[in-house]
Amino acid sequence: MASRTNPFTFLQQxxxxxxxxxxxxxxxxxxxxxxxxxxxxxxxxFFFVVDQLLSYGTGFLFG
Structure with missing residues (x-):
């Protein structure tokens, strides 16, 4: 375990x-x-276009 440093030394570091x-x-x-x-x-x-294409594709397959 590391040795403890006093607050003043810590702030200097x-x-x-x-x-x-x-x-x-x-x-x-x-x-x-x-x-x-x-x-x-x-x-x-990009994600909007991909979402629209997937929506159109699933609509075409199931609609």
Whole structure:
């Protein structure tokens, strides 16, 4: 089992680790957000089309 660290040392370690994080720039964040929204939209269209085709197919078979 690991030894216990006092709260002050723990907070120092947390600050040291957070300072190592490379945060994305505003431009990177905007581009990533836009790409995510586009892919979500395209995925929604794809599943809508597949759902309509399956609905038509089952309606044709059983209707």
């Amino acid at each position: 947390v600050r040291a680790e957070v300072s190592k994080v490379v945060w994305p720039t505003r431009k990177e964040t905007v581009v990533t957000t836009i790409m995510t929204l586009i892919l979500v939209f395209l995925t929604a269209i």
